[in-house]
Amino acid sequence: MRAVLQRVLQAGVQINGAEQGRIARGILVFLGVGRNDTREDAVYLADKVVNLRIFPDQDDKMNLSLVQIGGELLVVSQFTLWGDCRKGRRPSFAAAAPPENARPLYEAFIERLRQHSVPVQTGEFQAMMQVYLINDGPVTLLLDSEKVF
Template structure:
């Protein structure tokens, strides 16, 4: 599984012009499920997300996690994180998991976040969404459960 993690002061998701989810201070996590990913990948990624120390402490050092600050996570499924652009001009998505598998593992990721006690809001799986966010910092981190980067 892959994730783009952004530290935000606020964020929301709209579907068909209606806001379906919103958070204040916390994280926006764009999540992509790849072929061959498992529930272990979902748990690993959730563990990594909730413990990432990317919020400042009293000395302005990045020493606090979303758990430490009492923040929330807005998680949005995004298969395009598996787009392979190494060849040609159109991304190939053959490495993205099939929809049923992706939904299952995305939901496992959400549950793993909740199991850590983090408030979680979500986009709508397989819908076209408008994600609005104010990136705080900006701070953006890339994660991969296979540790490819």
């Protein structure tokens, strides 16, 4: 499972011009599910996201987690995180999980986040979405449940 995290002052997602989800200060998570991912990957990544110390403390050092600052989460599914661009000019998505396998893991990830009692908004799985954000920092991080990066 892969995630791109962006620390934001605000973020939102729209589908067909209608707002689907919106958050204030927190983390925008783009989540991609890989062909070999399991529920354990979803749990590991969700726990990592809410506890990652990427928010500034009183000394302006990244030392506080989302839970500690009372932040919010916006989760957007994005299978293109599994795009392999090493060959040719068109990405290969062979490593991405098919939708029938990815959806339950995407939902398990969101369920685990909510167990941490943080507000969670989402996009819509498999929908074409427009995502907007005000990046804070900017701070953008990559996570992989296999710890590839």
